[in-house]
Amino acid sequence: MSDPSSGADRRRTPDRREGEEPVLSVRNLRTVFRTDRETIRAVDGIDLDLYEGETVGLVGESGSGKSVTARSIMGLVEEPGEILPGSSIKFKGEEITGYSVKEYQDLRGSGIGMVFQDPLSSLNPVFTVGNQIKEALKVNRGITGEAAREEAIELLEAVQIPDASRRLKEYPHEFSGGMRQRAVIAMMLACDPEVLICDEPTTALDVTIQAQILDLLEDLQAERGLSILFITHDMGVIADITDRVNVMYAGEIVEKAPTEELFANPRHPYTNGLLDAIPGQHADEERLRTIEGDVPTPNEAATYCRFAPRCPKEFEDCTAVHPQLVEVNDDETDHIAACLLYPEDRSTGEAVAHHERVADRSDRPLSSESGEDTGDVATDGGDRQ
Ligand SMILES: Nc1ncnc2c1ncn2[C@@H]1O[C@H](COP(=O)(O)OP(=O)(O)OP(=O)(O)O)[C@@H](O)[C@H]1O
Numbered sequence: 001m002s003d004p005s006s007g008a009d010r011r012r013t014p015d016r017r018e019g020e021e022p023v024l025s026v027r028n029l030r031t032v033f034r035t036d037r038e039t040i041r042a043v044d045g046i047d048l049d050l051y052e053g054e055t056v057g058l059v060g061e062s063g064s065g066k067s068v069t070a071r072s073i074m075g076l077v078e079e080p081g082e083i084l085p086g087s088s089i090k091f092k093g094e095e096i097t098g099y100s101v102k103e104y105q106d107l108r109g110s111g112i113g114m115v116f117q118d119p120l121s122s123l124n125p126v127f128t129v130g131n132q133i134k135e136a137l138k139v140n141r142g143i144t145g146e147a148a149r150e151e152a153i154e155l156l157e158a159v160q161i162p163d164a165s166r167r168l169k170e171y172p173h174e175f176s177g178g179m180r181q182r183a184v185i186a187m188m189l190a191c192d193p194e195v196l197i198c199d200e201p202t203t204a205l206d207v208t209i210q211a212q213i214l215d216l217l218e219d220l221q222a223e224r225g226l227s228i229l230f231i232t233h234d235m236g237v238i239a240d241i242t243d244r245v246n247v248m249y250a251g252e253i254v255e256k257a258p259t260e261e262l263f264a265n266p267r268h269p270y271t272n273g274l275l276d277a278i279p280g281q282h283a284d285e286e287r288l289r290t291i292e293g294d295v296p297t298p299n300e301a302a303t304y305c306r307f308a309p310r311c312p313k314e315f316e317d318c319t320a321v322h323p324q325l326v327e328v329n330d331d332e333t334d335h336i337a338a339c340l341l342y343p344e345d346r347s348t349g350e351a352v353a354h355h356e357r358v359a360d361r362s363d364r365p366l367s368s369e370s371g372e373d374t375g376d377v378a379t380d381g382g383d384r385q
């Protein structure tokens, strides 16, 4: 059987670095939540690549599917959530969708670490910070006793927690918010991960502390060659620390480009809306501009543009054709956008026809929508070696 990701590879042109394999590669990821009333397509067919030593951003408003993407990668999708067959997530070339509970535990213990917005969700209140780091060292790297204590001190020093040997004996509640997040990062480093997924790790912190944590992540990345997937709704943070960006809206990635390029030439109207909402962009205005309206819950197949109802550039076809990620023009092969206005060097009619052709090749219904479970999607699923 063919590789489930090959169709997606042909259909879009993401993120490639010549001759190099990504550490983490996501293709056609679809994660749904089925309730009695509806099927929420929280993540609806996204592609994502992360190469060694780089920071890739995933940005979008609340409810766009960023956290579900992260949880899908980590094997943390809970009932009634489900990763659909045909989705592919590869870590160092190995398919990890379909991993057992034990395999995911091992993956989280060594390969991929995750830092959440709330550090207390990763820390146990009844154990000292030192004990928790030592436990991580024991379970994941077999380091115990005095060696573990020394390593724990080194890790706290690596995340710039002053007075490390004393602080090891303290409990999470004795740490400030910023220090707690550092402790969580130290715990992640205890697993010696290659990939770090950060889901809004600084959102709850004040601006100064936030900047310090971002600096720390950059330092750690340089020292350890970490690859970081950074999730945020804050375009300012994206500009600060990422090399490449994926803009997400209602379960889909709508624009993808190197960070500098995205900020210099944003193409998708949604991305423009997010950029306009950065504080300080419009000094003459008193209040922050935000995009009017809310992210819709993606509870039906996208046979149209999900952003159209809020889009200042909406035209008739936007409600009838599902935009595909296409190159914004002939010169920008690493800049793609899912908007019927592109490729910009074609007439609107030609561009729309192009999107229709690509959609024909790649949009597939959920098996539940095609009546019987025909296996149309499921046929791709069983390809794990
Ligand atoms: N357990 C669940 N059951 C049903 N729907 C869910 C569940 N978890 C997430 N969703 C839905 O999935 C969609 C995406 O949620 P997600 O948490 O990934 O958004 P997000 O981009 O991380 O937003 P935020 O910036 O607020 O963290 C939302 O529509 C949400 O309601």
Ligand code: NI
Binding pocket: 066, 067, 068, 199
């Ligand atoms: Ni989230």
